[in-house]
Amino acid sequence: MADVDVDLDMEQQKKSRKRERDEAKKKILKKLAIKQEKESILIHDEPNKKKKLKQRGDDEEKEAAVTAVSNDEEPKKKKKKKNKDVNIVKSKEEEDNSLEEEEEDNSLEEEEEEEEEEKGEETSGDGMMSSKTFESLGLSDKTLKSIKEFGFKFLTEIQAKAIPRLMEGKDVLGAARTGSGKTLAFLIPAIELLYNVSFSPRNGTGVIIICPTRELAIQSFLVAKDLLKYHSQTVGKVIGGENRKKETEILVKGVNLLVATPGRLLDHLQNTNGFVFKNLKYLVMDEADRILEQNFEEDLKKIIKLLPKTRQTSLFSATQTSQVEDLALVSLKEPFVYIDVDEGRKEVTNEGLEQGYCVVPTAKRLIFLVSFLKRFLGKKKIMVFFSTCKSTKFHAELCRYIKIDCLEIRRGMDQTKRSSIFFQFNKAETGILLCTDVASRGLDIPHVDWIVQYDPPEDAKTYIHRVGRTARGEGAKGKALLVLTPNELQFIQHLKAEKIPIEEHEFEEDKLLNVKSFLENLINDNDALKESAKEAYKTYIAGYDSQKMKNVFDVHRLDIKDVAATFGFSDPPNVALKIDRGGYKSKREPVNKFNRGRGGRAGGKKYERY
Numbered sequence: 001m002a003d004v005d006v007d008l009d010m011e012q013q014k015k016s017r018k019r020e021r022d023e024a025k026k027k028i029l030k031k032l033a034i035k036q037e038k039e040s041i042l043i044h045d046e047p048n049k050k051k052k053l054k055q056r057g058d059d060e061e062k063e064a065a066v067t068a069v070s071n072d073e074e075p076k077k078k079k080k081k082k083n084k085d086v087n088i089v090k091s092k093e094e095e096d097n098s099l100e101e102e103e104e105d106n107s108l109e110e111e112e113e114e115e116e117e118e119k120g121e122e123t124s125g126d127g128m129m130s131s132k133t134f135e136s137l138g139l140s141d142k143t144l145k146s147i148k149e150f151g152f153k154f155l156t157e158i159q160a161k162a163i164p165r166l167m168e169g170k171d172v173l174g175a176a177r178t179g180s181g182k183t184l185a186f187l188i189p190a191i192e193l194l195y196n197v198s199f200s201p202r203n204g205t206g207v208i209i210i211c212p213t214r215e216l217a218i219q220s221f222l223v224a225k226d227l228l229k230y231h232s233q234t235v236g237k238v239i240g241g242e243n244r245k246k247e248t249e250i251l252v253k254g255v256n257l258l259v260a261t262p263g264r265l266l267d268h269l270q271n272t273n274g275f276v277f278k279n280l281k282y283l284v285m286d287e288a289d290r291i292l293e294q295n296f297e298e299d300l301k302k303i304i305k306l307l308p309k310t311r312q313t314s315l316f317s318a319t320q321t322s323q324v325e326d327l328a329l330v331s332l333k334e335p336f337v338y339i340d341v342d343e344g345r346k347e348v349t350n351e352g353l354e355q356g357y358c359v360v361p362t363a364k365r366l367i368f369l370v371s372f373l374k375r376f377l378g379k380k381k382i383m384v385f386f387s388t389c390k391s392t393k394f395h396a397e398l399c400r401y402i403k404i405d406c407l408e409i410r411r412g413m414d415q416t417k418r419s420s421i422f423f424q425f426n427k428a429e430t431g432i433l434l435c436t437d438v439a440s441r442g443l444d445i446p447h448v449d450w451i452v453q454y455d456p457p458e459d460a461k462t463y464i465h466r467v468g469r470t471a472r473g474e475g476a477k478g479k480a481l482l483v484l485t486p487n488e489l490q491f492i493q494h495l496k497a498e499k500i501p502i503e504e505h506e507f508e509e510d511k512l513l514n515v516k517s518f519l520e521n522l523i524n525d526n527d528a529l530k531e532s533a534k535e536a537y538k539t540y541i542a543g544y545d546s547q548k549m550k551n552v553f554d555v556h557r558l559d560i561k562d563v564a565a566t567f568g569f570s571d572p573p574n575v576a577l578k579i580d581r582g583g584y585k586s587k588r589e590p591v592n593k594f595n596r597g598r599g600g601r602a603g604g605k606k607y608e609r610y
């Protein structure tokens with residue numbers, strides 16, 4: 001699989017990535033330390049930790065006072081898991097893994113363990129739950145009653161650490177893995193705050209929650225609504241794609257807790273007369289890194305400028321970026337609390353998640369997908385991720401032609417339809433949802449069995465959010481399958497470097513359905529489907545060209561004929577391909593597989609992926 005050069009290359013990359021990570025971490029802690037409060041390390045009343053923290057030098061204590069708080073449990077020894085029931089792919093024997101890879105992993109782990117010891121801190125355990133009960137928080141009876149109806153008794157770690165601090169009025173920057181209960185961590189203090197100051201509709205909006213996607217906003221709105229069931233305070237949402245006039249009417253009547261997407265919120269802040277936000281007490285930015293990624297940075301700056309300064313603010317996400325740290329510095333007031341419950345964990349994904357990848361030759365990808373979906377149709381609940389809207393649309397159309405019942409969520413769909421599909425899939429026991437990354441963040445869809453990444457994510461962070469749609473909450477289980485072509489295999493090293501445990505499944509060609517000619521004929525004989533396939537093919541390549549990790553996803557290494565085959569064409573269709581010719585070129589693989597004559601420059605414009 002790998003020659004010596006490549007191994008060395010990977011080792012160097014791994015080391016340099018680790019160095020970068022460490023440096024970034026140090027930078028963040030240093031930056032944050034300027035604005036920190038000393039006692040925030042002792043969020044957890046736990047004798048051992050206090051003792052250990054005491055042992056640290058005074059200087060270090062000052063420096064690292066915003067250090068993440070860790071879980072109570074000792075780190076558990078990880079058992080290697082095997083993925084068993086992929087059927088058309090099977091687990092490879094452990095011996096198949098190269099010795100060098102294992103040695104690399106071990107040395108990385110050892111390095112990390114040493115670092116943890118040096119820091120003199122306990123590392124987090126892998127458990128998501130704390131031993132703290134909701135009753136112990138001193139919440140209002142009304143809120144407690146709702147929580148009881150949810151069936152929750154104990155707080156998750158992020159809730160146990162964030163809620164008390166938020167209820168004290170502190171600003172919080174919170175990081176915790178996907179599905180760990182961040183929504184209640186920011187909503188409970190929000191509701192208690194509104195209740196404690198007896199907010200009423202005539203006071204206008206006291207809390208604003210900003211979410212990056214419409215579906216996530218709807219979901220958070222529904223959780224807030226349930227939590228407010230026994231309260232008199234009002235809740236509402238303003239999200240792109242919905243009826244602006246109706247939203248205005250509700251805002252004017254007085255929405256105490258408002259959930260919003262950034263663009264629509266800014267619109268209302270600037271243009272809606274009678275929208276009272278001068279009494280705002282608390283602003284939450286959920287999935288903060290995603291909000292920034294989606295070119296909402298400008299909107300966010302304007303929103304923050306328009307909102308009252310004397311408010312509480314919190315930022316939450318499963319993954320943090322330096323942009324989020326910068327946003328924290330401008331939007332959180334000093335001193336603020338930095339909580340990272342997963343600091344020190346050996347893995348960044350959830351325990352109940354079995355993760356595998358399968359190396360599938362480009363030309364066989366479509367048949368692999370069809371075979372996989374046919375196998376689990378009507379038996380499992382599956383989300384399949386694609387890189388572009390057009391590709392999602394084409395595959396959904398194709399699936400319906402071949403009696404693979406499926407739903408789709410992507411941009412470019414009417415919002416009412418998008419919402420109804422989201423709810424339909426939410427309620428379904430089994431089913432297939434084809435989607436873009438618009439569905440990768442925050443969505444809490446019950447009992448998803450499989451996350452299939454048919455098109456690779458752009459980085460490890462996106463990978464984490466995608467797989468985070470399954471195995472959510474304490475004890476939950478789920479499976480994730482990443483489909484890679486042989487040229488993309490290096491991506492696995494990036495995932496492993498980010499503490500993502502993933503095992504190879506063997507690609508079993510003999511288990512594929514014999515549908516190649518059938519699919520080709522179907523697509524070529526149906527004008528609408530053929531047109532859709534062409535668009536999908538074109539945007540897949542343009543999307544590939546806009547990938548950030550050019551050394552892994554190199555458009556110039558794609559074999560155009562094979563790519564065409566995976567969209568059902570025996571020969572590449574005659575479409576103009578917009579490819580940046582100046583990209584990274586592999587030393588090992590022949591390039592110039594494209595008919596460059598038909599191509600055009602991407603002009604440096606980032607391709608809109610979903």
Ligand SMILES: Nc1ncnc2c1ncn2[C@@H]1O[C@H](COP(=O)(O)OP(=O)(O)OP(=O)(O)O)[C@@H](O)[C@H]1O
Pocket residue numbers: 152153154155156159176177178179180181182183184317318441442443444468472473474
């Ligand atoms: N204290 C609790 N006890 C049991 N289940 C909980 C608790 N808090 C939240 N949950 C459940 O855990 C699931 C995940 O919660 P939530 O959606 O808030 O996760 P998240 O951390 O925001 O995830 P993501 O990063 O993907 O947005 C939900 O189904 C939620 O109802």
